[in-house]
Amino acid sequence: MIRFENVGLRYGMGPEVLSDLTFEIAPQSFQFLTGPSGAGKTSLLRLLFMSLKPTRGLINLFGRDTSRIAPAELPKLRRRIGIVFQDFRLLDHLTTYENVALPYRVQGWDEANYRADVIDLLKWVGLGDRTHVYPPILSGGEKQRAAIARALITKPEVLLADEPTGNVDPPLARRLLRLFLEMNRLGTAVVVATHDIALMDLVDSRRMVLVDGRMEIYE
Numbered sequence: 637m638i639r640f641e642n643v644g645l646r647y648g649m650g651p652e653v654l655s656d657l658t659f660e661i662a663p664q665s666f667q668f669l670t671g672p673s674g675a676g677k678t679s680l681l682r683l684l685f686m687s688l689k690p691t692r693g694l695i696n697l698f699g700r701d702t703s704r705i706a707p708a709e710l711p712k713l714r715r716r717i718g719i720v721f722q723d724f725r726l727l728d729h730l731t732t733y734e735n736v737a738l739p740y741r742v743q744g745w746d747e748a749n750y751r752a753d754v755i756d757l758l759k760w761v762g763l764g765d766r767t768h769v770y771p772p773i774l775s776g777g778e779k780q781r782a783a784i785a786r787a788l789i790t791k792p793e794v795l796l797a798d799e800p801t802g803n804v805d806p807p808l809a810r811r812l813l814r815l816f817l818e819m820n821r822l823g824t825a826v827v828v829a830t831h832d833i834a835l836m837d838l839v840d841s842r843r844m845v846l847v848d849g850r851m852e853i854y855e
Contacts, residue, residue: 637663637794637825638684643693645679653679654849657693661794661827666820668836669829671846677829678722680846681796684827685719686710698793715743718787718824720797724779726771726786732758732778733767736785750789757785760815762808776803784812788819795819795826801835809835 638661645654654676661667669677682688683695686702695702698713705713726735733754734741740750758764761781771779780803787795797816801809813828813835820826827844830836836843843854 637661637698639694639696640683641694641696643683643690643695645676645683645688646691652691652849654683654690654846657851659844659851659853661825663793663825664820664823665842666817666826666839667828667842667844668839669827669844669846670831670836673831675846676849677846678798681719681798681827681829684794684796685717686714715739715790716793718790718792718795720780720783720787720795720800722798722802724771724783726774726779726782728771731768731770732763732774732782735771735782736789738786739790754785754789757789758782761785761812777805777808780804781808781812784815788815791819791822792824795824797826797828799830800828801830801832806834810838813838 640657640659643654643657644652646652669680671677679688683690686697698716730738736758737750737754755767758767761784763778763781763785766774766778774782780800784797784800795816801812804812816826816828817839845852845854
C-alpha cells in the first residue's frame with residue numbers, strides 16, 4: 637500500500653530531518669511510529685499524507701509514484717487516508733457532530749445516509765452528550781476524541797494518528813487504542829505515532845523507531 641525508498645527530507649537549506657528511509661506499510665497492517673521528541677515523526681506522517689514532498693527518494697502510495705501525481709488528483713487520494721493531527725484542526729464554527737460529519741459533507745453526501753454512523757461513533761468515543769457543543773467549549777481530551785472520530789468516520793484505507801492519546805487519561809487511551817485495533821481488524825492500515833511505551837506494550841505489533849531522522853524497524 638505504501639512504500640518508501642531511500643527517502644530524505646530537509647526544510648529549506650537546513651540539514652536533513654529524515655534520511656534514507658526505506659520501508660513498506662502493508663494493507664491491513666498495524667504499527668506504532670515512535671522515537672524521542674524532534675525525531676521526525678510528524679514530518680514522516682506529513683509525507684505519508686502527501687502534505688509534504690520528499691527532497692529525495694521515492695514514495696509509492698496506492699500503486700502511484702507520488703512525485704507524478706498532479707495537484708488536482710491529491711484531494712481524491714487523500715480521502716483514502718484518515719489523519720489525526722496533534723493540534724486537532726477542528727472548525728470552531730461547527731458543532732462536534734458537524735466536525736465529525738465534515739468529510740461526508742465535503743463529498744456531497746445526503747445527511748440521511750451518514751447521520752446514524754456519526755452519532756454512533758460519537759457515542760463510542762464518549763462524546764454522545766457533546767454532539768451539539770462547539771469546539772471552544774470542549775476540553776483538550778474531548779477535542780482529541782472528536783478529531784479521532786472525524787478521521788475514522790469514512791472508514792479510510794489508511795489511518796495516521798499523531799499522538800492520539802496525548803491529551804486523555806490512561807483508561808480512555810486504552811479505549812481509543814481498542815478503537816484503532818477494531819478499525820484495523822475491519823481492514824484499515826493503522827500508523828500510530830506515540831512516545832507512550834505503556835500504550836505500545838499493550839499490543840504485540842510492529843514498531844518503527846525514528847532516532848535522529850533514521851529508522852529502525854522491530855517486527
